[in-house]
Amino acid sequence: MNQTQPPQRPLSIAVMGAGSVGCYFGALLARAGHSVTLIGRESHMQAVRERGLRLQTATEDVCIPMAASTSAQAVSGADVLLFCVKSTDTEAAATQIRPYLAAHTQVLSLQNGADNDQRLRQVLGAQPVAAAVVYVATAMAGPGHVRHFGRGELEIAPCPQGAEIARQFSSAGIPTQVSEHVLAALWQKLIINCVYNALSALTQQPYGWLVAQADVPAVMQDIAAECKAVALADGVALPASVDQAVAAIARTMPGQLSSTAQDLARGKPTEIDHLNGYVVRRGQALGIATPANRLLQVLVQLKQAADLKA
Structure with a gap:
């Protein structure tokens, strides 16, 4: 019945x-x-x-x-x-x-x-x-x-x-x-944000434009590689599809500005210290070098400070 x-x-x-x-x-x-x-x-x-x-x-x-x-x-x-x-x-x-x-x-x-x-x-x-x-x-x-x-x-x-x-x-x-795999999914999303958000914010350009610029995809690979190394050292089992997920964002959301770009444009504080900055801190704690992520964190911090001073 x-x-x-x-x-x-x-x-x-x-x-x-x-x-x-x-x-x-x-x-x-x-x-x-x-x-x-x-x-x-x-x-x-x-x-x-x-x-x-x-x-x-x-x-x-x-x-x-x-x-x-x-x-x-x-x-x-x-x-x-x-x-x-x-x-x-x-x-x-x-x-x-x-x-x-x-x-x-x-x-x-x-x-x-x-x-x-x-x-x-x-x-x-x-x-x-x-x-x-x-x-x-x-x-x-x-x-x-x-x-x-x-x-x-x-x-x-x-x-x-x-x-x-x-x-x-x-x-x-x-x-x-x-x-049961939310931590891995959070890290995958974190990697996507680290790859795209700061670059979109500093240029005020959408994802599709970014990946079409010479040498940018190689820089994105460097950023992602640092993030993956930190995740691995932190015991996070990333999805096998993480690289495909990163690449798919520019294809599926080519006209999208990152939330960090929107915050900078409006003169609002960004979350950069909890995106690239989080990877930098975990890297320091785990002995993993993260120069690309550190540079992006500092550049966004500088932009925020300059905008506040203006």
């Missing part, structure tokens, strides 16, 4: 650090009937409160009503917290939300870098925390206005609510899987 599955109970979802990634996933979840609260900067949150969140993709341009706040207290009672702040703000934001998290709230780190879940656990203690690998191209086009350029999948580490989150998110149009 076929048994009908019981209907899924909508989730209560908070998005801490509602930039383009958090707004995109929040929009899909709210449209699917989940209770979503965005937490972010006042200019964006005011626009969402007044008009809803504007979601613009290749096939639609819609406004989706949802709650929006600037207060960390808005995480109270959430079943799932999408933690989307910049890696530079992990500890500070975690400290802000810690008093308001329910014991059952599953915190998912949707951040760049390979160690944010560990840093969150150091602040949040026994709170359920899991890393998530994000595959999506988005950007904020204005207050309360997110643009989607491609993809939109999540890969999350095993956690108490993992299977239910994967079911509910997938039903909302966010293909989500629970994986």
Whole structure:
């Protein structure tokens, strides 16, 4: 006898650090009937409160009503917290939300870098925390206005609510899987970011343009080789497809500017110390030389300092 599955109970979802990634996933979840609260900067949150969140993709341009706040207290009672702040703000934001998290709230780190879940656990203690690998191209086009350029999948580490989150998110149009190999996937994404982000930021050019320039692919290979050497020394079993994954980014997202490029263009702090800088620090700890990554880290730091001085 076929048994009908019981209907899924909508989730209560908070998005801490509602930039383009958090707004995109929040929009899909709210449209699917989940209770979503965005937490972010006042200019964006005011626009969402007044008009809803504007979601613009290749096939639609819609406004989706949802709650929006600037207060960390808005995480109270959430079943799932999408933690989307910049890696530079992990500890500070975690400290802000810690008093308001329910014991059952599953915190998912949707951040760049390979160690944010560990840093969150150091602040949040026994709170359920899991890393998530994000595959999506988005950007904020204005207050309360997110643009989607491609993809939109999540890969999350095993956690108490993992299977239910994967079911509910997938039903909302966010293909989500629970994986034992999230650390390797985080490192693969870190390598991609190390290869592309700083070069895109320093030139303010998209990925497709970069790889078409003479000698740039060779430089990218040097950057990736250093990253892979550090990962190997750190005991991370990288996917066999890591080189293909790095090369595929320029083919699948040729017009995309890196998040680091977007931050520099807007005069915002970048995450360079948690991308190339993380590889440099782990390399130092493990005795692996990382001159190409160090140079990119320093060049982006110099650019940030010069822009602040101007």
